[in-house]
Amino acid sequence: MNQAPRRHNKPTQLSGPDGTAIPVVPLRHRGRWVVGALAILAFAWLGMSLATNPNIRWNKVAEYLFFPKILDGLWVTLMISVLATLLGLVLGIILAIMKLAHNPVLNWLSTLYIWFFRGTPVLVQLIFWYNLAFLFPSLVIQIPFTNIGYMWNTNDVMTGFNAALLGLGLNLAAYFAETVRAGIQAVDAGQTEAAYALGMTPGKRMRKIVLPQALRIIIPPTGNEFISMLKTTSLVYVVAGNDLMTNASQIYKQNNLIMELLIVASLWYMLMTAVATYFQTKLEARFGADAVRLVRKPGFLLRKVTGTPSAAAHPRRPADDVAAAGKDLS
Amino acid sequence: MTTETRQLHVASHGVTKSFGSHQVLAGVDFTVAAGEVSCIVGPSGSGKSTFLRCLNALETYDDGTLLVEGQHVGYEYRDGRYYEWNTRQFAAFRSRIGMVFQRFNLFGHLNAEENVACALTEVKGLSKSAARARALEELAKVGLAEHAHKRPHQLSGGQQQRVAIARALAMDPEIMLFDEPTSALDPELVDEVLEAMKALARAGMTMVVVTHEMGFAREVANTVHFFDAGVIVESGTPAEVLANPQRDRTKAFLAKVL
Numbered sequence: 194m195n196q197a198p199r200r201h202n203k204p205t206q207l208s209g210p211d212g213t214a215i216p217v218v219p220l221r222h223r224g225r226w227v228v229g230a231l232a233i234l235a236f237a238w239l240g241m242s243l244a245t246n247p248n249i250r251w252n253k254v255a256e257y258l259f260f261p262k263i264l265d266g267l268w269v270t271l272m273i274s275v276l277a278t279l280l281g282l283v284l285g286i287i288l289a290i291m292k293l294a295h296n297p298v299l300n301w302l303s304t305l306y307i308w309f310f311r312g313t314p315v316l317v318q319l320i321f322w323y324n325l326a327f328l329f330p331s332l333v334i335q336i337p338f339t340n341i342g343y344m345w346n347t348n349d350v351m352t353g354f355n356a357a358l359l360g361l362g363l364n365l366a367a368y369f370a371e372t373v374r375a376g377i378q379a380v381d382a383g384q385t386e387a388a389y390a391l392g393m394t395p396g397k398r399m400r401k402i403v404l405p406q407a408l409r410i411i412i413p414p415t416g417n418e419f420i421s422m423l424k425t426t427s428l429v430y431v432v433a434g435n436d437l438m439t440n441a442s443q444i445y446k447q448n449n450l451i452m453e454l455l456i457v458a459s460l461w462y463m464l465m466t467a468v469a470t471y472f473q474t475k476l477e478a479r480f481g482a483d484a485v486r487l488v489r490k491p492g493f494l495l496r497k498v499t500g501t502p503s504a505a506a507h508p509r510r511p512a513d514d515v516a517a518a519g520k521d522l523s
Numbered sequence: 524m525t526t527e528t529r530q531l532h533v534a535s536h537g538v539t540k541s542f543g544s545h546q547v548l549a550g551v552d553f554t555v556a557a558g559e560v561s562c563i564v565g566p567s568g569s570g571k572s573t574f575l576r577c578l579n580a581l582e583t584y585d586d587g588t589l590l591v592e593g594q595h596v597g598y599e600y601r602d603g604r605y606y607e608w609n610t611r612q613f614a615a616f617r618s619r620i621g622m623v624f625q626r627f628n629l630f631g632h633l634n635a636e637e638n639v640a641c642a643l644t645e646v647k648g649l650s651k652s653a654a655r656a657r658a659l660e661e662l663a664k665v666g667l668a669e670h671a672h673k674r675p676h677q678l679s680g681g682q683q684q685r686v687a688i689a690r691a692l693a694m695d696p697e698i699m700l701f702d703e704p705t706s707a708l709d710p711e712l713v714d715e716v717l718e719a720m721k722a723l724a725r726a727g728m729t730m731v732v733v734t735h736e737m738g739f740a741r742e743v744a745n746t747v748h749f750f751d752a753g754v755i756v757e758s759g760t761p762a763e764v765l766a767n768p769q770r771d772r773t774k775a776f777l778a779k780v781l
Binding site: 381383 | 579610611613616617619620622624626628629631641645646687690691
């Protein structure tokens with residue numbers, strides 16, 4: 194933050210003891226100019242050495258930027274990110290509720306799950322799922338004591354894509370469960386009492402009263418999880434999930450344009466992150482307080498499309514929403 | 524079940540409750556007849572609120588008999604045994620009892636109308652439109668029809684508490700419990716809530732009110748109960764208990780608050 198008051202707050206003159214105006218000479222921040230100039234020089238030198246490096250063939254970067262295999266990988270990366278995040282969110286909410294349940298068995302299982310998935314590296318988990326066939330050559334869903342059921346070859350099911358989805362989703366769930374638990378516990382106990390006093394069962398209280406309010410607290414970190422997930426998907430490289438990173442690496446292993454393709458991949462990751470950050474900022478600022486509506490029936494999308502009066506008639510500043518959210522929860 | 528308990532909305536006999544080694548209720552004997560407004564007064568920490576919360580099973584009691592609306596609170600009596608209620612039995616029981624809290628406890632993610640309509644759809648199974656109509660009707664009764672679309676944080680404390688009263692009344696309760704309903708309000712907002720409660724009393728609602736508002740107790744209550752150290756020290760009409768207390772503890776307390 195800026196320590197000095199803003200420029201427009203500074204008086205250009207002050208009235209002296211006899212009432213006449215005396216001009217004010219502003220303090221010159223010579224140090225700032227010097228440091229700023231040095232920093233620009235350093236960055237310009239770095240940028241130049243990269244841009245003019247004869248070993249980087251920029252025309253190749255441009256050529257591969259929209260290469261079909263790269264675009265395919267981009268799509269897979271997005272799909273894995275979205276689906277794994279969704280899987281993580283749903284499982285995370287279930288785990289959080291298990292952890293808060295009165296049933297000690299559910300409690301203990303949730304704790305065990307979280308400990309296991311947070312205690313092992315996600316890379317290990319990805320390779321584990323991909324190689325599940327070593328443990329279970331076939332996957333069987335069968336009604337016990339009958340012959341009715343289905344059997345799959347594990348290697349057909351555990352494609353790189355599915356292994357990535359499971360590995361990343363199950364891992365995120367363990368982290369997200371803690372966020373959800375904190376969100377649920379942050380909802381005032383009075384809300385629960387009021388719900389019970391009106392005759393709601395514990396389940397109804399959770400679904401209709403507590404979770405919608407907990408979501409206001411939970412939603413903003415969700416954006417962060419997704420942004421983080423976009424880049425974590427590059428680990429899918431180890432299980433050949435045909436994502437952006439895998440495809441880029443397959444190309445550079447053939448033509449040896451390692452740096453060029455890493456730049457191509459990085460540019461796309463940066464673009465996706467920028468877009469996701471933009472939406473996350475909007476989500477936090479505009480729907481932070483109303484994020485709760487996301488889970489209520491007629492639907493957030495419908496409201497966005499039709500532009501309901503409540504949203505249109507009361508345009509609110511982000512600061513209001515933050516304050517309002519705080520008040521609502523108190 | 525005797526005919527005597529059937530006429531009484533609340534019949535408590537020897538109810539006790541401890542938090543750890545601290546005894547909060549030390550044998551409460553207390554009855555509320557149909558249409559009676561019963562005010563519970565007494566110093567902080569005397570067990571008033573805990574007892575009120577026992578009445579709709581928000582708090583458990585350790586011993587004694589507690590009959591509310593003809594039911595043994597928390598237990599079903601069958602074949603010489605008390606069977607603990609399941610969550611559905613608790614919910615069904617509580618849906619018949621209105622409760623207004625000190626800190627309003629309006630649902631923060633719902634506007635005034637939705638706060639009132641919520642339990643109508645979720646608990647009573649009313650259609651959305653029927654619940655909405657009923658909610659608006661109840662809000663109009665407490666003078667808040669034009670605030671139906673405001674969220675709790677956009678309402679003053681007095682308005683929030685009136686929404687809370689409307690929310691409880693919409694369930695058609697057989698008895699209303701008030702837990703210090705004006706204690707969290709700014710002084711100038713107390714009257715609007717008390718007026719709503721007085722109107723309710725005039726309409727014949729059976730009410731149990733834990734309060735520090737001696738003026739309200741004097742004017743509205745049929746019976747005043749003075750709580751101290753987990754027991755009811757003195758009970759009677761407002762004239763008896765508030766104007767002419769017999770016990771020293773009641774006299775000492777009233778000397779401070781009046």
